Amino acid sequence: MEKTLKQIKALSDGNRLRVVMALSAFGELCVCQITELLQVSTPTVSRHMSVLHNAGMVESRKDARWVHYRLSENFPEALLNWAESSVAGSRIILKDKQALETILSFPRDELCRARKQGLAV
Amino acid sequence: MEKTLKQIKALSDGNRLRVVMALSAFGELCVCQITELLQVSTPTVSRHMSVLHNAGMVESRKDARWVHYRLSENFPEALLNWAESSVAGSRIILKDKQALETILSFPRDELCRARKQGLAV
DNA sequence: TTTTTAGATACTTAATTAGCTAAATATATA
DNA sequence: TATATATTTAGCTAATTAAGTATCTAAAAA
Numbered sequence: 263m264e265k266t267l268k269q270i271k272a273l274s275d276g277n278r279l280r281v282v283m284a285l286s287a288f289g290e291l292c293v294c295q296i297t298e299l300l301q302v303s304t305p306t307v308s309r310h311m312s313v314l315h316n317a318g319m320v321e322s323r324k325d326a327r328w329v330h331y332r333l334s335e336n337f338p339e340a341l342l343n344w345a346e347s348s349v350a351g352s353r354i355i356l357k358d359k360q361a362l363e364t365i366l367s368f369p370r371d372e373l374c375r376a377r378k379q380g381l382a383v
Numbered sequence: 384m385e386k387t388l389k390q391i392k393a394l395s396d397g398n399r400l401r402v403v404m405a406l407s408a409f410g411e412l413c414v415c416q417i418t419e420l421l422q423v424s425t426p427t428v429s430r431h432m433s434v435l436h437n438a439g440m441v442e443s444r445k446d447a448r449w450v451h452y453r454l455s456e457n458f459p460e461a462l463l464n465w466a467e468s469s470v471a472g473s474r475i476i477l478k479d480k481q482a483l484e485t486i487l488s489f490p491r492d493e494l495c496r497a498r499k500q501g502l503a504v
Numbered sequence: 505t506t507t508t509t510a511g512a513t514a515c516t517t518a519a520t521t522a523g524c525t526a527a528a529t530a531t532a533t534a
Numbered sequence: 535t536a537t538a539t540a541t542t543t544a545g546c547t548a549a550t551t552a553a554g555t556a557t558c559t560a561a562a563a564a
Binding site: 275277302303305306309310324326327 | 551552553554555556560561562563
Binding site: 424426427445447 | 523526
């Protein structure tokens with residue numbers, strides 16, 4: 263039961279739920295893309311991803327300086343399907359989808375640099 | 384999305400998850416039965432049930448002095464199915480099932496009175 | 505080799521939450 | 535009508551959690 267509870271708790275934060283929905287829709291995102299999406303600090307994103315990782319819900323790969331996160335193949339499919347249908351149509355999720363299309367239209371390097379300089383998108 | 388989050392948060396407490404599993408398995412329980420199951424104070428149970436009720440996950444009916452809770456018919460079925468399969472086999476849930484069979488073998492009035500006198504089962 | 509960079513970790517603060525006791529409420533019972 | 539009872543609400547405490555800033559880490563880039 264502890265594992266189940268850990269997974270539920272991992273999803274019980276609004277920003278983490280948004281990240282999971284974004285990863286489900288777009289496959290893979292790096293920290294600075296997630297940071298841009300959530301509009302919080304990088305350390306905050308890092309900690310959220312750590313929670314999701316410790317719950318076995320996301321996996322990461324390193325590419326040069328970048329860490330990319332994606333949903334783990336062990337992510338409970340039934341839970342994901344429920345969550346997606348439950349939030350489908352919500353204003354925040356729809357807005358996130360649009361924002362992500364913009365975010366992903368920027369080369370990753372440029373996005374990270376723009377963030378650093380306080381510009382971003 | 385706020386409704387989804389509220390439901391996830393409602394389940395993100397161990398005792399509340401246990402209650403939902405118990406209601407799913409046994410249909411309907413009164414406060415003192417839940418109190419006996421969880422081994423916490425009655426006011427604590429009352430507040431937990433309030434959280435679940437506010438999330439639209441349980442319903443109640445009054446019968447004399449007793450309030451009985453059951454899962455709402457609006458409880459997300461996919462979520463319930465996932466949770467059940469996810470915790471199936473866990474020691475706590477199995478132990479709860481046994482405890483509930485004992486609890487339900489007592490007439491409700493006697494259980495409530497025994498609890499009040501610090502005896503219980 | 506030195507510098508830069510993306511992300512993780514440490515520390516702090518403020519908000520939220522689970523548990524308890526005391527008291528209130530609604531209503532059944534005597 | 536007074537009393538008893540099951541449950542809810544109020545108030546408090548301790549623990550947990552989300553956010554920020556500062557700093558560290560690993561490793562890419564110059």
